[in-house]
Amino acid sequence: MTRRTVYGTCSFCEATCGIEVQLEGRDVVRLRGDDADVFSRGHVCPKAVGMRDLHADPDRLRRPLRRTARGDFEEIGWEEAWDFAAERIARVREAGGANAVALYRGNPGIHDYATILGANVLVRALGTKNVYSAGALDTWPRWVQAGSMYGGPLRCPVPDIERTDWFLMVGANPMVSNGSLMTVPDFRGRLAALQARGGKLIVVDPRRSETAERADEHHFVVPGTDAAFLLAMLHVLFAEGRVALGACEGLVNGVGEVERIAARFAPERVAARCGIDAATIRRLAREMAEAPSAVAYGRMGTSTQAFGTLATWALDLLCILTGNLDRPGGAMFARPAAPLHFAFEPNGAVQFGRWRSRAGGRHEIVGELPVMALAEEIETPGDGQVRALVTVAGNPVRTAPNSARIERAIASLDFVVCLDWYRNETTRHAHLILPPPGPFERSHYDLGLAHFGVRNFAKYAPAALDPEPGARSAWTTALELARRWMGLASLAAEQVDGLVLRQFATLALAASPWQGDVTVDELVHATGKEPGPDRILDALIRVGPYGDACGRRPEGLTLARIQQHPHGLDLGPLVPMLPGHVRTASGRIELAPERIVADVPRLEAWLAREEAPSLRLVNRRDLRSMNSWLHNLPSLAKGRERCTLQMHPDDARACGLADGAIALVRSRVGELRAPVEITRDVMRGVVSLPHGFGHDGDGIGLAVAARKPGANVNAVTDDAPADGPSGAAVLFGGAVEVVAAG
Secondary structure: OOEEEEEEEOOOOOOOOEEEEEEEOOEEEEEEEOOOOOOOOOOOOHHHHHHHHHHHOOOOOOOOEEEOOOOOEEEOOHHHHHHHHHHHHHHHHHHHOHHHEEEEEOHHHHHOHHHHHHHHHHHHHHOOOOEEEOHHHHOHHHHHHHHHHHOOOOOOOEEOOOOOOEEEEEOOOHHHHOOOOOEOOOHHHHHHHHHHOOOEEEEEOOEOOHHHHOOOEEEOOOOOOHHHHHHHHHHHHHHOOOOOOHHHOOOEEOHHHHHHHHOOOOHHHHHHHHOOOHHHHHHHHHHHHHOOOEEEEEOHHHHOOOOHHHHHHHHHHHHHHOOOEOOOOOEEOOOOOOOOHHHOOOOOOOOOOOOEOOOOOOEOEOOEOOOHHHHHHHHOOOOOOOOEEEEEOOOHHHHOOOHHHHHHHHHOOOEEEEEOOOOOOOHHHOOEEEOOOOOOOOOEEOOOHHHHEOOEEEOEEOOOOOOOOOOOOHHHHHHHHHHHHOOOOOOOHHHHHHHHHHHHHHHHHHOOOOEOOEOHHHHHHHOOOOOOHHHHHHHHHHOOOOEOHHHOOOOOEOHHHHHOOOOOEEEEOOOOOOOOOOOOOOOOEEOOOHHHHOOHHHHHHHHHOOOOOOEEEEEEOOOOOOOOOOOOOHHHHOOOOOOOEEEOHHHHHHOOOOOOOEEEEEOOOOEEEEEEEEOOOEOOOEEEEEOOOOOOOOOOOOHHHHHOOOOOHHHOOOOOOEOOOOOOEOOOOEEEEEEEOO
């Protein structure tokens, strides 16, 4: 059989690594990094090989499944499946209104541009305010902070790692995550280059993570105290006259307010509580101010804690007030070829809290509600009670806090339809499962992640294989459901596709510098006649920052021109973007947004409060894992047990636990059992368990994952605490009791 080679992108994490795939027929016989890829330069991590496993996985669903009266599933045809979903959703909407249907978007969707666009279509088709996502669990503090300071949630500065001299990293582990809201393939290589040119990496984390092991310095920090630690660094900058705005001079509001807040967080006040001594805090602040270029960055550890927005805010303030925002080597803004800012800024600057959840009064953020509200909306009777759920590549039963509660709620619904590859912990409760094609049977473009690249790039990869007979694309399923839910079943699918294209083109053009020059009709016509999401992608590129503007800039980009570069198109290093990148109402960077600074008194009260000694639970990542959706792939699941409870030797001794013993972990909401791993890589008072495990329930079709099910950390993650400004769940730092299992 003839062997052929195709090039693509790994879609398992945020690094967007280029891959070289060798095929014989429909079999993937070899997968390696693409040496010619303009961004990843041949780098891949072990997850990439898992794409071959996913392609061949016998547990991956290929046809729609409908629940039977017996409680098991049967295969049905696509038309029957779409009609069934339409009829059942219509029944719920007629009884309870549009808000009686909820939609949840999961993490894998960010890696597929058709799913990003298709999920947006489904939200509009349903017309519900009960929209939820995995992003509400781990990125909302960043959305609120960036939206409040710069005017849009996607306007997040990222570390210019390729040119920085001094890098402060708080609560992030890109050696394993490959970057998060920092798209950075081969972080190991880029870190080595930083250190080779005399640069320095300082990691602040309750764990000595894989990244901390390679850092020049690592400092343990008590979970939840990052904001106080960072505000103490700001205190030093102001107290010692080290504030210098650099490129932000004349472009900011609120310096005086920030100075007044920082004055209350002297290093000596916070040192004992955060576990980092005052002298170290002062030294780090001085080093950052004196470095030729510097950047401060945080991720999961700073975003998913009780003061996530304050911590994220303080990180950006450090960059701004040391003159390191929007300058090479500092924190800079990516310039994607197909920007999506219009999706979050329909009327200029972003707004938060436009509505509240019915049951708990929780604020809307970027068109979504906190995931904790989903169980409340299902459980609480009354007008608008949620009675149906649509999930798109999501597993909230494992990713949301207090998973026992969310599972009970979902199991009680009248109708659940899931767009997913597997029968997992959530989809086992579905009445209908609609699977997308496999990873090699769809084209790829990094529509979302390009907004966070440490270098500007554009890569498009056509599908390596035709879909299996009888398969339907995620885009087709989204359109077929949408036209039924919107009462447009009398229109042909091609007509609905055209309406959707026109809507996206109108929104993108309204946010484009070409508004007034290019018309919507002209833009729609330029994208051709072939239905599908590629026309929308082409429209976004044409009126984007590098686009051809429908011929007005002949050298500009179109999708067809990007397709001519199978190894990607390098659009250059990050470049200064101020002042034009700011979209706040004032046109200036807001250093002290009211929504954020209003949370400072809560932090001060927490620091002043005496707390009973307890163990604090933090999550962690594994290089061979990605949330809950890669554990059924043999190449990633093999090897040692990774779902262990890491404990400091002193804590294990106090709890009467030996290495390898089974610990019982309890909290207000539940309990779990996990094997103990004794290590000095966690600080005293902290225990650590990876997230995404717990594949041991009935009715789950994950044969490989079931052999190593692991413990579900969200069984003990309390859903009551929340970050103040964003309302996001607190996934890191909750108090737990650990004893020997009976």
